[in-house]
Amino acid sequence: MEQILAIAVIAFILYFAIRMGSLLWRVAGVLIVLYLVVNYHEVALNQLENFVVNPDFAVLWDKISLAASGIWTQVTGLFQGVSA
Numbered sequence: 206m207e208q209i210l211a212i213a214v215i216a217f218i219l220y221f222a223i224r225m226g227s228l229l230w231r232v233a234g235v236l237i238v239l240y241l242v243v244n245y246h247e248v249a250l251n252q253l254e255n256f257v258v259n260p261d262f263a264v265l266w267d268k269i270s271l272a273a274s275g276i277w278t279q280v281t282g283l284f285q286g287v288s289a
Contacts, residue, residue: 210272211249215241 218234256265 209269211241211245 215238218237221230221234223231223234
């Protein structure tokens with residue numbers, strides 16, 4: 206599940222860097238993505254290898270639903286705090 210969140214964060218950073226239009230922001234976005242890839246590629250590859258060796262879709266679905274509910278709780282908590 207961490208890989209999906211990491212991919213979402215990387216995609217958001219790239220989208221933000223491209224939409225800003227400034228060369229400085231684009232370079233900063235690319236550097237951040239490279240930093241994330243360099244630091245976390247081994248972890249992602251190990252988890253992917255473990256899933257390929259032992260594909261357990263029930264556990265994967267549980268992790269996805271747990272992460273989605275946690276994100277939903279955080280987002281709704283943020284908006285509850287703003288509206289209060």
